[in-house]
Amino acid sequence: MSNLELPVLGRDDAAVCCSPMVREPLGEEAAVDLAKMFKALSDPVRLRLLSLIASHEGGEACVCDLTGPFDVSQPTISHHLKVLREAGLVGSERRGTWVYYWVLPGALARLSSLLEAPAGAR
Template sequence: MTNADLLPVTVAGSCCTPLTRETLTVEDAESMALAFKALSDPTRLRLISIVAASDGAEACVCDLTEPIGLSQPTVSHHLKILMDAGYLTRSKRGTWAYYKLIPGALERVSQLLKTT
């Protein structure tokens, strides 16, 4: 086979459609990695599910320990990770902490995964 037998290769365009419309900035990639890492634990996924299903998408930490089956300090640790990742907010009422799902927080993740 000679060079004349080879088809010309053009590199002008991409062969594949990108998954997102725009590429992520370094800051956005770091933020999304933190968000995905927070969701990568089954306990944290259950906590988000319980909070989201609660009245007003808000739950007291005292109501989260029994369904999760872990101690209050361990549940609080998981809730802090979810807060740091931007999924939950926390408010104190007396001695109890209440956690609320931040509106739109889960949509941010789903938009990145959307392929259309």
């Protein structure tokens, strides 16, 4: 169940990193890679899931904490969590009966710095 088995694409953001995309044109393969992460963020349920997980006490939440606030079924929540995990945005682990999810801060930081506008002049 652990995230170790999944081919996560953002694992170490070596080559494809982080200078703001407004400074120089994005490479083709970097764009494909980043688009997958943004696609994972392109659903309201997934955005709220991510936010709920991150702001939950201890920085992690079990699935049972996440099904309540939504109108969608529990299998749908599970599907969205899988999308977030495969995009490299969250990690997960089974502990006894429950499965816990947490946000991988490096992935968010990478996207955040990518979108940064050059502060002052251009």
